Amino acid sequence: MSTGNPSAARLPGPAKTTVRRTLWWTAQRSLLSDRIDLLRLSAAERSVSALLILVHLWTAAVPALTAMATGWLVAGLTGAATGSGAASTVVGPLVAISVLLVADEVLTSVGRALEQYTAGRIDARMRRRVRRLAMAPSSMAHLEDPVFADDAARASDVGEGRVRSPGTAAVGQLRLCFRFLGALGSAAVIAVSFSAWLAVALLLVCLVNRALIRRWWVYLAEVRDKREGMRRRAQYWSDVASTGPAAKEVRLFGLHEWVVRRRTREVLDWAQTIWSARRGILRQQGWIALLAAVAAGSALLLPGLAAARGTLPVSDLMAVIVAAWGVFQIASMGREAFDIEYGLGAVRAMERLNTAHRRNPAPAVTDVQRAEPVAAAAAGAPATLSTEGLVFTYPASRHPVIDGLDLTVRPGEVLALVGHNGVGKTTLIKLISGLYRPTAGRLCVDGRPLEEAGVSAWRKRVAVVFQDFNRYPLSLADNIALSAPEHRHDEEGIRAAARRAGVDTLAERGPDGYDTVLSADRAGGTDLSGGQWQRVAIARAVFAVEHGRDLLVLDEPTAHLDVHAEARFYRQVVAEVTGATVVLISHRLSTVRQADRIALLEAGRVTEQGTHRQLLDAGGEYARLFELQAARFTDIRQPAGRDTGHPTGRDTGHRSGRKEAPR
Numbered sequence: 044m045s046t047g048n049p050s051a052a053r054l055p056g057p058a059k060t061t062v063r064r065t066l067w068w069t070a071q072r073s074l075l076s077d078r079i080d081l082l083r084l085s086a087a088e089r090s091v092s093a094l095l096i097l098v099h100l101w102t103a104a105v106p107a108l109t110a111m112a113t114g115w116l117v118a119g120l121t122g123a124a125t126g127s128g129a130a131s132t133v134v135g136p137l138v139a140i141s142v143l144l145v146a147d148e149v150l151t152s153v154g155r156a157l158e159q160y161t162a163g164r165i166d167a168r169m170r171r172r173v174r175r176l177a178m179a180p181s182s183m184a185h186l187e188d189p190v191f192a193d194d195a196a197r198a199s200d201v202g203e204g205r206v207r208s209p210g211t212a213a214v215g216q217l218r219l220c221f222r223f224l225g226a227l228g229s230a231a232v233i234a235v236s237f238s239a240w241l242a243v244a245l246l247l248v249c250l251v252n253r254a255l256i257r258r259w260w261v262y263l264a265e266v267r268d269k270r271e272g273m274r275r276r277a278q279y280w281s282d283v284a285s286t287g288p289a290a291k292e293v294r295l296f297g298l299h300e301w302v303v304r305r306r307t308r309e310v311l312d313w314a315q316t317i318w319s320a321r322r323g324i325l326r327q328q329g330w331i332a333l334l335a336a337v338a339a340g341s342a343l344l345l346p347g348l349a350a351a352r353g354t355l356p357v358s359d360l361m362a363v364i365v366a367a368w369g370v371f372q373i374a375s376m377g378r379e380a381f382d383i384e385y386g387l388g389a390v391r392a393m394e395r396l397n398t399a400h401r402r403n404p405a406p407a408v409t410d411v412q413r414a415e416p417v418a419a420a421a422a423g424a425p426a427t428l429s430t431e432g433l434v435f436t437y438p439a440s441r442h443p444v445i446d447g448l449d450l451t452v453r454p455g456e457v458l459a460l461v462g463h464n465g466v467g468k469t470t471l472i473k474l475i476s477g478l479y480r481p482t483a484g485r486l487c488v489d490g491r492p493l494e495e496a497g498v499s500a501w502r503k504r505v506a507v508v509f510q511d512f513n514r515y516p517l518s519l520a521d522n523i524a525l526s527a528p529e530h531r532h533d534e535e536g537i538r539a540a541a542r543r544a545g546v547d548t549l550a551e552r553g554p555d556g557y558d559t560v561l562s563a564d565r566a567g568g569t570d571l572s573g574g575q576w577q578r579v580a581i582a583r584a585v586f587a588v589e590h591g592r593d594l595l596v597l598d599e600p601t602a603h604l605d606v607h608a609e610a611r612f613y614r615q616v617v618a619e620v621t622g623a624t625v626v627l628i629s630h631r632l633s634t635v636r637q638a639d640r641i642a643l644l645e646a647g648r649v650t651e652q653g654t655h656r657q658l659l660d661a662g663g664e665y666a667r668l669f670e671l672q673a674a675r676f677t678d679i680r681q682p683a684g685r686d687t688g689h690p691t692g693r694d695t696g697h698r699s700g701r702k703e704a705p706r
């Protein structure tokens with residue numbers, strides 16, 4: 044545990060004291076503001092919090108009322124025993140104690156249910172806020188930032204073994220306020236019945252005890268928070284072991300044992316630091332025990348001695364002892380104290396997320412749902428897209444992926460981007476779609492920098508099929524219409540897009556036609572092959588273009604398609620696109636050769652561009668790549684009797700030996 048500020052240690056005595064005092068006050072202010080933040084979370088759930096406050100008010104009054112009723116009962120019993128009072132005088136206090144016990148039992152249960160409900164609502168609101176923050180920025184770089192991932196996980200407090208959350212912290216804070224109130228009430232009974240000094244002393248000792256325990260728990264909560272990344276890694280291996288997507292490989296490669304060992308190691312790495320912090324805390328429990336013994340001893344001894352001397356009636360002695368028990372309640376770290384310390388971590392994570400992303404106000408969910416109709420963003424015609432000295436470096440990397448790229452995409456053309464693995468084709472697409480912000484250089488739409496033209500407005504003009512397109516467990520129709528949800532009811536449009544992408548047959552074969560759910564997990568649902576899913580993704584993009592998007596980007600759209608589908612793809616999808624620009628990425632040069640223009644990317648720049656024919660004639664890298672691919676097809680057609688170059692020496696029936704382009 045850190046015991047001071049390292050820079051303060053180098054200062055002279057008085058200055059050191061001033062620095063320490065300032066730091067202490069800063070810590071107290073931040074503690075107070077954290078507590079107020081927690082109370083604000085509860086305040087947002089007004090009606091249910093008001094009920095909770097009523098229940099807590101009652102709970103706070105119980106210790107003092109019980110002490111008074113006990114004193115009353117003992118006074119009645121003493122009177123009856125000594126003959127100075129009637130036996131019936133004990134009926135009143137007995138009834139009062141019974142009512143207190145029953146009401147306390149009932150209201151404690153009601154309070155628990157109300158707390159769970161309130162905490163659930165607060166947690167749901169926090170998760171909503173995290174989702175909005177995650178969706179709000181126009182770029183998606185923050186989603187790949189581990190700091191964002193840690194804070195988002197912490198703020199929404201999802202994950203293995205998490206029972207403490209912002210919601211439980213907020214309701215815990217409310218409960219704690221009333222526990223303090225209850226302790227004050229009990230102290231008032233001690234002050235009135237016996238001694239104000241003892242009341243104040245007991246309160247102080249209990250508060251010191253509490254502060255000591257709290258300090259250790261804060262430390263433990265910090266240790267956990269700092270290891271959030273480790274916890275996420277452990278969670279990842281848990282998911283791999285127990286969820287669907289990785290199940291195939293885990294089984295086929297016999298990875299189960301390895302995954303379990305890996306998970307155990309990650310969990311142990313994470314947990315060991317926490318266990319060691321816990322052990323450290325346990326070793327320091329002596330002070331707590333000593334203070335508790337002093338408090339309990341004085342609460343019993345002093346009024347006991349007074350009663351023995353005859354200066355304190357036995358009824359008051361009993362009231363003081365019961366009330367002291369009420370004061371001790373604040374010394375013990377009740378459930379709420381742990382809830383608060385762990386939950387505060389989530390609240391602080393939310394604060395950090397808010398601060399980091401304040402400049403990107405989150406859209407209300409309803410705004411997202413009510414997506415504006417895409418009317419080619421009032422442009423009416425495809426835009427000219429140009430990059431000037433575009434540079435992009437991933438935050439986690441030191442080398443630019445895109446490095447001074449100059450390229451113009453003309454309105455309505457079909458531009459193909461080709462290049463080796465990892466040269467930055469997909470990254471360029473993400474930049475063009477406004478998902479990342481360039482590190483340097485400019486990306487312009489009709490001559491205006493994208494930031495100026497408005498990223499959100501621009502995005503409404505772009506339809507993208509990524510290599511790792513999404514597979515939504517929704518109906519076929521919804522899977523297609525998701526790219527323009529405001530046109531969900533355009534059934535004819537959905538059918539047309541399905542026909543062009545070649546998935547209309549799925550609707551014919553599916554049990555519910557276009558309403559067939561594309562998920563084997565759902566009753567009556569069905570899963571698709573990789574190629575069929577890719578066609579659905581293409582249909583989705585086609586539907587978007589039909590509804591006004593004027594830039595269609597297709598990243599490896601034929602990677603999963605069979606030979607027939609690939610041959611049809613250009614004719615039925617790309618060539619059919621009217622009133623939109625198409626950017627096509629593919630390693631299959633047979634797919635891109637018909638494009639109006641082909642640009643070759645190397646080392647983050649365009650090194651060659653032109654039509655297929657021009658690039659072949661230029662004899663550069665594109666020509667080399669094309670010939671390499673073509674050779675794989677022509678070799679199979681070697682004439683009988685010639686060396687086929689095939690390891691089996693098989694006759695492939697090729698007559699001319701001339702290299703032939705793939706079709």
Ligand SMILES: Nc1ncnc2c1ncn2[C@@H]1O[C@H](COP(=O)(O)OP(=O)(O)OP(=O)(O)O)[C@@H](O)[C@H]1O
Nearest residue numbers: 187437439440444463464465466467468469470471
């Ligand atoms: N989120 C990321 N963080 C850091 N580096 C990344 C990230 N995504 C991609 N890269 C790196 O950027 C480079 C370009 O990746 P990109 O996916 O754009 O290549 P590509 O040309 O589309 O490759 P492929 O043909 O294999 O699809 C790669 O070296 C990759 O390792």
